[in-house]
Amino acid sequence: MPFLTRVLPIFLVSWLLTFTLASLFHSQYVVNQLVNVGIVVSLSDRINLTLDDWLGLLLTYGAIIAIALAIAFLVTVKLTKKVKQYSMVLFIAAGITAFAVVLVAIESIMNIHIIAGARGWGFYLQLLAGALGGLLFALLTKALAPKQ
Numbered sequence: 001m002p003f004l005t006r007v008l009p010i011f012l013v014s015w016l017l018t019f020t021l022a023s024l025f026h027s028q029y030v031v032n033q034l035v036n037v038g039i040v041v042s043l044s045d046r047i048n049l050t051l052d053d054w055l056g057l058l059l060t061y062g063a064i065i066a067i068a069l070a071i072a073f074l075v076t077v078k079l080t081k082k083v084k085q086y087s088m089v090l091f092i093a094a095g096i097t098a099f100a101v102v103l104v105a106i107e108s109i110m111n112i113h114i115i116a117g118a119r120g121w122g123f124y125l126q127l128l129a130g131a132l133g134g135l136l137f138a139l140l141t142k143a144l145a146p147k148q
Contacts, residue, residue, distance in 0.1 A: 011069070018130060026125075027046075027053040030117050088139075092134040
């Protein structure tokens with residue numbers, strides 16, 4: 001039962017942060033591109049767009065992120081059993097790798113950007129979301145680990 005009571009809640013919190021940041025970065029990248037071509041975007045429009053994007057991306061991009069992070073974190077859990085002193089770095093790298101693989105694979109296979117905010121420097125913001133999700137997973141896992 002430790003999976004349901006300890007690992008799953010940690011994963012869900014990490015995924016929620018990761019998806020929320022990825023969605024936020026996507027939204028603000030797109031708004032910034034509009035501003036760059038001279039369109040005026042008010043603060044209330046930015047907020048509404050951000051919330052609409054979060055809800056609109058939840059079932060698609062959110063699910064893709066959940067699957068990618070689950071695979072990356074599962075592999076990393078196995079790796080950290082051998083090299084515990086590098087667990088924080090490995091989880092950060094896992095989050096980055098999960099995003100890089102998803103974004104590059106889908107672009108290569110389908111020849112489209114599934115997330116408009118993952119173009120140009122927006123790609124690196126998506127990787128940052130993955131890194132922060134990996135960091136949170138590592139920190140929560142360490143903080144909530146059973147004391148021996």
